[in-house]
Amino acid sequence: EKRKIGVIVGSLREGSFNKSIAKKLASQLPENYEAEFLEIGQLPFYNEDLDAGTDVPKEWEDFRVKVKAMDAYLFVTPEYNRSMPAVLKNALDVASRPYGENVWSGKTAAVISASPGATGGFGANHHLRQSLVFLNVITMQQPEAYLGNVTSFINEDGSITSERTVPFLQSIIDGFVALTEQFYK
Numbered sequence: 001e002k003r004k005i006g007v008i009v010g011s012l013r014e015g016s017f018n019k020s021i022a023k024k025l026a027s028q029l030p031e032n033y034e035a036e037f038l039e040i041g042q043l044p045f046y047n048e049d050l051d052a053g054t055d056v057p058k059e060w061e062d063f064r065v066k067v068k069a070m071d072a073y074l075f076v077t078p079e080y081n082r083s084m085p086a087v088l089k090n091a092l093d094v095a096s097r098p099y100g101e102n103v104w105s106g107k108t109a110a111v112i113s114a115s116p117g118a119t120g121g122f123g124a125n126h127h128l129r130q131s132l133v134f135l136n137v138i139t140m141q142q143p144e145a146y147l148g149n150v151t152s153f154i155n156e157d158g159s160i161t162s163e164r165t166v167p168f169l170q171s172i173i174d175g176f177v178a179l180t181e182q183f184y185k
């Protein structure tokens, strides 16, 4: 049986650099790993009132089922104002509730951030890690992945042009796979 990896991209932008990096990372997974991109842009903003009633949004229910079905997650995100984009935080919140039914819990993950700026989304990366601690997601510590100056190694069509970047991304995947295999041993 294949390991199911949920890939979550923190950008809704058509030409997102993070989406391109996520696609590359997914292509570097081993044979027995299966990547599924989990969409988050359709999720209504989290509101506890809706979970308390009978009209829980269908989008939340579908997303929770998908998140629960995964063995591990790859988060690939830009930085918005030194934090993670609201759409990504909302997705974390939606699948963490109703209370006691956090479906992220007890899975492994890797966090990758990318930016045209020099700091490579460090702020987003670590704010996301902070939430993942509380959500009980076992997050890879090393190697860390802050991909700065992305316009210097990604083309308009999303292809990666730097010879250094591809093996670096592979090292992220190798660490993520090693952590996940150890966890499920």
Ligand code: FNR
Binding pocket: 011, 012, 013, 015, 016, 017, 018, 019, 077, 078, 079, 080, 081, 082, 083, 114, 115, 116, 117, 118, 119, 120, 121
């Ligand atoms: C940004 N951007 C940005 N970049 C960064 O390195 N640090 C930051 O704090 C911010 N803040 C920020 C806020 C908002 C609201 C936007 C829209 C953008 C720039 C951002 O890195 C750039 O737009 C990336 O291209 C976004 O990632 P994708 O969409 O290419 O994956």
